[in-house]
Amino acid sequence: MRISAQLLPNTPPRGRALAEAALVLFSVFLPANFAVLGRAPLLAATCILFAWGLLLLRPWADWRSGHAGRALVLLLLFSMALGALTASEWFGEAPSPRLGVTHQSVSLQRDGQPAREVVELTRVLPGLPADGLLEVGDRILAVDGQPLSSSDPELDFQKHIREAGGGNSTALRLDIEREGEPREVTVQLGPARKAGLARSGAILWLCLRALGAILLVALLLWRDGQGPAQLGLVRDGLGRELLLGIPVTLGTYAAHIAASVPIAFFGALLKLAGKETLARKEVATALVETGLSVPAFAAAMVLVTGFEEIAFRGFLVPRLRAVLGHWYAAVVVSAVLFGLGHFYQGTLAVFQTAALGAWFGLVFIYRFRLPSVMLAHAAFNTLNFAFMLWLQRSGLLEKLTGQQ
Incomplete structure (x- = not known):
């Protein structure tokens, strides 16, 4: 394999190369992942990236050498770069889940009947449609009177939630089992999350x-x-x-x-x-x-x-x-x-x-x-x-x- 010399001039040493690679990766991936946790974690991540970038770019070195203008331009351009990388997380639209639950598939055994796979809720997110109506441990048996698929109930449940009401806000009737007792709960879904x-x-x-x-x-x-x-x-x-x-x-x-x-x-x-x-x-x-x-x-x-x-x-x-x-x-x-x-x-x-x-x-x-x-x-x-x-x-x- 021919290794061209054009990529190699002024290649930084190993430690700096790793720090630069990590900064670019984290600047691309970190804001979006922290944004789902709230404004405070996003602000903390942004501040860490800003400090990290300053350590690598060292605008103070230009300032001390008498190039104050270059230092200010460098600081301004880096701020613009980081602002562009995080702008969508600060100002973009953040849609909420339609229902607001997480779930897993579990095996449900009834007396005299073969075991079947059902959906069990593992988390109910506060402030979303399911809050106050559904609880952790609830088992979803049917949606709008239609029993969930026994082969892959989680996939079937997701499909019902995603397609209910054609994507518009709608009421959804859930047949659930809570602490061994069957119940019926009606939840008002939000608009579809695209x-x-x-x-x-x-x-x-x-x-x-x-x-x-x-x-x-x-x-x-x-x-x-x-x-x-x-x-x-x-x-x-x-x-x-x-x-x-x-x-x-x-x-x-x-x-x-x-x-x-x-x-x-x-x-x-x-x-x-x-x-x-x-x-x-x-x-x-x-x-x-x-x-x-x-x-x-x-x-x-x-x-x-x-x-x-x-x-x-x-x-x-x-x-x-x-x-x-x-x-x-x-x-x-x-x-x-x-x-x-x-x-x-x-x-x-x-x-x-x-x-x-x-x-x-x-x-x-x-x-x-x-x-x-x-x-x-x-x-x-x-x-x-x-x-x-x-x-x-x-x-x-x-x-x-x-x-x-």
């Missing part, structure tokens, strides 16, 4: 976060004395790299199919197929409900997938190589982290996305150029979106994903 991408203006928030991450990477590169070339972004041979994006896109589909077959097999073996289908349907429905046309979505993907490739391949792979000492190990770790970032699409989607991340990483370290990978990633997402949009408009999306 996946993040379907929320009003969410694509704009996603693009803003992408800009924030790109700016953060640029600041770290500048402080290390590096530039776009150390990300694999060079002007020479750009046309050839963009043309190479076509076979890389085809290879992306080949890698996706190759990974999907064994993953689907293990999913069926572990009985995850139903839950994975539900998760995929939520994501697919959310995407088509953004109301974007294919050209508008493609334009957004140029920025969003550009940020992902700059962060996970162009920036993280060389940093992880400095930490781990090997390009292949860096690609694998970066791919795993990339996959974990897509957990919202379902457990199996993590492995599929990690496989794609590994493919993109291998292309990157063999070419040491990023444009072809960026184009392939954007094209892959856009073509999938166009296909889902066609399925939705033809009515096939609901038929294909609605099967139990």
